[in-house]
Amino acid sequence: MKTIILATAIRILIPLFIIFSVYTLFRGHNHPGGGFIGGLIGSIAFVFHTMTHGPQHTVDTFLKLNLYGYPRQPNQSRSLYLMRMMRVNVWRRRKMARHPDIKHHMVRIESVYIIATGLFLAATSGVFGLLSGQPFMHAYWSDFYIPVLGKPGTPILFDLGVYLLVIGVVLKITFVMSEE
Template identity: 55%
Template sequence: MRTIILSTAIRLLTPVFLIFSVYILFRGHNHPGGGFIGGLIGSIAFVFHVLAHGANATAKVFFSLTLYHYPRQEGKSRTRYFLQIMNANLRGRRKGDKELHWNYIFVRVSPVYLIGVGLLMAVSSGMIGLVSGYSFMKGLWMDMQLPVIGSLGTPLLFDAGVYLLVMGMVLKMIFTMSKE
C-alpha cells in the first residue's frame, strides 16, 4: 500500500539513514560497530524506499546514471572537450548546445557490483599486510590523520568492504523479492 505520508516520510528519512550508516561505519573504525551494522542501516533506507515507491523507482533514482558525451571535433582543444563533457555530466546539458550532437550512455549499478567491489576491498585489506611481509589481515595504518575519521588503515578498508558487501546482499534480496 503506497500512501503520500509514507512517501514523504521516506523522502526525508533516506538521507538521514544513509548519513547515520556512514557515521556508524567510521565510528566502528576505532569502536565497536562498523561495516556490518552500517551496511544494514544504509540498506534500511533503500528497503523503505522500495516499500514506498517500488523496486523500479528505487533502482532508477539511486542506482542509475546517465552519462553524456559527443564525438570530439577536429581542431578543438582536448581541455575544452573534457570540460564540456564534465559540465554536461555534473550539471546537465545546456539547452543552447544545438550545434553539438549529444549521445548518452545509460548505466545501471546492480547490487551484484556492490557485492563484488565490497568483497574485493575486504580481501585486498588482508592482502596489503601479506604483501608488506606481515601476516594476513595485519592492521596497518598510515601516518597521516584526518580530522573527523582519524588515522586511515587496513581495518577501515575492511569495514568499507563489509559495508558494501552487506548493502549489496540486502539490496539484491529486496529487489529479487519485490519483483516476484
C-alpha cells in the same frame, strides 16, 4: 504499499540514513558500530523506499548513473578521449546535459556489482600486508588523524568492503523478492 506519509518521509530521511550509516561505519573502530551495522542502516533506507515506491522506482532514483559522451573523433587519441569523457562527466554535467551533440547514456548499477566491489575491497585490503612480506590481512595505519572519521588504515578499507557488501546483499534480496 502506498502510504503517503511514509513515502514522503522516506525521501527526506534517505540522506539522513546514508550519512548516519557512513558515520556508524567510521565510528565503529572506537565506539559501537562498524561495517556490518552501518551497511544494515544504509540498506534499511533503500528497503523502505522500495516498500513505498516499488523496486523500479528505487533503481531509477538511486542506482542509475547518467553518463554523457560524444563519439571519438577519428584522429583523437584514445587516452585524450578518455580524459575528456571523464571531465565531461565529472565537472560539467549541467552544461553537457543541455548540449545538442552530447549523447546520454544510462548505466544501471546492479546490486551484484556493489556486492562484488565490497568483496574486492575487503579482499584487497589484506593484500597490502602480503605485498610487504607480512601475513595476509596484516593491518597498516597512517600517521595522521582525520577529525570525526579517525585514523585511516587498511582495516577501514576492509570495513568499507563489508559495508558495501551488506548493502548489496540486502538490496539484491529486496529487489528479487519484490520484483516477482
